[in-house]
Amino acid sequence: MDTRTDTPHPAEHDKPDPLRIERLCIERGLKMTGQRRLIARVLSEAMDHPDVEELYRRALALDARVSIATVYRTVRLLEEKGILERHDFGGGRARYEATDHGHHYHLIDIETGKVIEFADEQHEALAKAIAARLGFQLVGHRLELFGRKASPEGAGGPGRRTPRRRGGDGA
Amino acid sequence: MDTRTDTPHPAEHDKPDPLRIERLCIERGLKMTGQRRLIARVLSEAMDHPDVEELYRRALALDARVSIATVYRTVRLLEEKGILERHDFGGGRARYEATDHGHHYHLIDIETGKVIEFADEQHEALAKAIAARLGFQLVGHRLELFGRKASPEGAGGPGRRTPRRRGGDGA
DNA sequence: TTAGCTGCAAAACGTTTGCTTCCCG
DNA sequence: CGGGAAGCAAACGTTTTGCAGCTAA
Secondary structure: OOOOOOEOOOOOOOOOOOOHHHHHHHHOOOOOOHHHHHHHHHHHHOOOOOEHHHHHHHHHHHOOOOOHHHHHHHHHHHHHOOOEEEEOOOOOOOEEEEOOOOOOEEEEEOOOOOEEEEEOHHHHHHHHHHHHHOOEEEEEEEEEEEEEEOOOOOOOOOOOOOOOOOOOOOO | OOOOOOEOOOOOOOOOOOOHHHHHHHHOOOOOOHHHHHHHHHHHHOOOOOEHHHHHHHHHHHOOOOOHHHHHHHHHHHHHOOOEEEEOOOOOOOEEEEOOOOOOEEEEEOOOOOEEEEEOHHHHHHHHHHHHHOOEEEEEEEEEEEEEEOOOOOOOOOOOOOOOOOOOOOO
């Protein structure tokens, strides 16, 4: 099997600009308040997949004049505007990431909770083909891999495939 | 692209035995109480992907002596024992299905909420290969397609890719 | 006999919302 | 100025849990 279309870490770099998200907000005609700007900045700087509580924590660290309700409202708004993507990696809370660094999927390290991003055109095509074969037009899809670091010898107990609580990336 | 390993409806048939799940419970040494047996029967007969509330409703119809807390506890227990699989198809509630009818994936009709099952060996292999390439041993994975019935002409508005509330299959 | 299950009601959890005040455009 | 946004706290819907009594093994 050939999977050479993989890119180990499609993002992992494009976050320097702290105004990235704010610009997108303005583009879509959103009113930019102080807290909106603040949250946008936190999101622009996030390299991981934080949940709302974590975003709130990071925002607070920069400026105490935010409430968690506003974070919830903003995050929901930005998702509706297509600026953010919401994920459920298992753990009870939704986790967010900016959509502006390309389509990709996630591999969750079940040992550490760390999330690794990857892209795969082959999978993309396969998903579309399967949907078509079932008589559907593909509108969206979700692919998540759960794995553990491959060590030459198969040691260690099994462990959950979908952890119910707490991860290690971004939250 | 060749996806001929698809099977439109891998299950769709193997549910006649109302004691299927109960047997699995006994195999794993679970104490079989009346309500456990009841819930096991409801699960054995389910051809869909019911949520807890729906399971509760179906159980109640057969015998009023169950509480929803017990359904929650049982469903969690059976998931831990590997007898049930929990899914989040978007909609706020977890949905369950027995694991004993083969590995398969789901396509959710975003218009109706109906869930269609399918298998695909090619995807299976691809997932494993991607994980390996990233240096991981694949422990589990999730693939969900969201689509709408393909009509020759592209009518109708876009609609959510991941509905936040209410589905139409099993709940 | 007793480890483990059940029911009930209360609590926990993440998330949303009503209302009033505030502020961007 | 006017309409949307923020803060607070209360409400929400799903799921878990403490406790007292029950039951399968």
